[in-house]
Amino acid sequence: MPAQQKALFLTAKHGDWAVGTTDIPTPGTGQLLVKIHSTALNPLDWKIQAYGLFIENYPAILGSDAAGTVEVVGEGVEGFGVGDRGFFTNSFGTYQQYALSNADVTAKIPAGMSFDEAATLPVGVATGATGLFDQHADDNAQLYPPWEDGGRGKHAGKSIVIFGGSGSVGQYTIQLAKLAGFAPLIVTASLRNADVLKALGATHVIDRTLPTDVLVEQIKHAAGAPVETVFDTVSSRDTQNEAFDILAPTGVLVTVLPDEVDAEKKNAAPGKKVVHVVANVNLPQKRTAGISLYKKLASLLEEGVIKPNHVVIVPGGLSSVPVGLEKLRNGQISAVKLVVRPQESV
Ligand SMILES: NC(=O)c1ccc[n+]([C@@H]2O[C@H](COP(=O)([O-])OP(=O)(O)OC[C@H]3O[C@@H](n4cnc5c(N)ncnc54)[C@H](OP(=O)(O)O)[C@@H]3O)[C@@H](O)[C@H]2O)c1
Structure with a gap:
């Protein structure tokens, strides 16, 4: 194991990206050191660079989605061994060749699934899961989770509307909502x-380019009854207001x-909740819901009820991350997840 690794740094607030070297970290109690074979790109990372959000200490390593092999097992970790294939999200940065993960929110990659596919999962699936089904936090719909005992089909007979079904978050939210029984x-x-979204479980796909009044009307018509749950994975001002109009009182x-x-709108409809x-x-x-989800993720993937996003590789290793982020920023990505392989970095 080398002492140092390559990492992509955001050099300063609003600054440039640069590949450099940094120490390979040592896992603490409950942690794993993972050699990252694939990391997926998320819109948050271009927003941090463009708007100077969240981070005050630079240079900083960004990235939140990773899949790789366990290199070192920290104290107190059970269920993982050196060489296991796993995926995780972290707060320590995944645009590097090695990173730490918290073992209780790391899942094993099923046989037959690639590192690239597994890297599309952590942020997207957690957003769908904890946006709808986290009964331990109040920033979500607080519904009973479909991955828990008795959760499958529990919401049968209820409609749900998901704005932005093609996005990474949207695709995982569709699959979780289907598992929970929502229909339409x-x-x-x-x-x-x-076709892609219907294969994942959507019963109706409404053209997102329709004028607002037509879009809202078509969704209400498809729902056939008041809609108790709407998940806006786009969350522009326009989509949020459309979504609010669709909501049941x-x-x-x-x-x-x-x-x-x-x-x-909110004053006129005080019973509607926005989270x-x-x-x-x-x-x-988020830990309680996260741990309960991560306990079940590998088996949901093996069963095929959750399928990973389609992958497009951005070749060239870590120095290519900014190229991919620019595509995300320009809206040039549709229904796929961009993935970089950090070990390809030169
Ligand atoms: N709060 C959190 O914790 C959290 C976590 C993860 C992500 N996010 C945020 O969630 C958002 C989505 O993330 P993501 O990774 O899913 O993004 P993504 O995969 O890059 O989403 C791209 C998709 O957005 C769709 N889209 C764009 N505008 C749309 C509109 N007006 N109506 C319907 N669909 C639209 C496009 O669909 P078509 O190709 O079909 O046109 C495109 O495929 C981002 O803003 C991200 O920062 C927040």
């Missing part, structure tokens, strides 16, 4: 992605970005 399961997307709208629903989920399963308030 209505999503908004570009219609060219309709006592429904819950889950957003992935801060609440931008018009104040007068902004923060989906990091390493946060103390």
